[in-house]
Amino acid sequence: MGASDMDRMEHHTHHAHGEHGEHGHNHGTASASWPMAAQATLHCLTGCAIGEILGMAIGTALAWHNAPTMILAIVLAFVFGYALTMRGVLRAGLGLRSALRVALAADTVSIAVMELVDNGTLLLFPGAMDATLSDALFWLSLALSFAVAFAITTPVNKWMIGRGKGHAVVHQYH
Incomplete structure (x- = not known):
């Protein structure tokens, strides 16, 4: 990360917490609204869903095991x-290396929680792991797993944003 990128990130970080009313301070932490957390979670869910569906389609088409x-x-x-986050911060003018660092900081915990929950749900859903792309069970269990992951990851994102972490890191570039 170049010095100018670091200066810009530091400049944005200082201003992101003080200039937006929705990011007020509460004992040294920024407050986070439920809609803000839900939006961050939906952003993560979009990338996760694209990747998961593509991965399952490829694995199923190639007759791979579970x-x-x-x-x-x-x-x-x-x-x-990560790519969805990087797309936005690259548009905001950050270099590739800095954009990757922002994406890693913004999304890693959220995606990890989402993946743990949605894959755990799929593993627990009877028959889901043996369903094929043409089975309604495949799509129903996947939709349920995404809904459960969204419900569990949203409070995690709210907690992280409230502490200036997770999507709070990338919010300044939107």
Whole structure:
């Protein structure tokens, strides 16, 4: 990260917490609203869903077993989650290396929680891991797993944003 990128990030960080009314301070932490947390979670869910569906489609099409298919889906969920964040911060003028660092800081915990929950839900859902792309069970269990992951990850994101972490890091570039 170049000095100018660091200066710009530091400048934005200082202003992001003091200039926006929705980011008021509360005992040294920024307050986070539920809509803000839900928006951050929806952003993560979008990247995760793209990656997961693509990974499951590839694994199923190649007749892979469940474990490698799930690993591919998780890897792609992280890739697409980070890519969506990087797209926005690159547009805001950050260099590639800085944009990657912002994406890692903004999304890693959120995507990890989301992946743990949604894949855990799929593992617990009877028959979901054996369903194919043409089965309604595949799509229903996937939709349920995303809904459960959204419900559990939103409070995590609210807590992190309230402490100036997670999507609070990237919010300044929007």
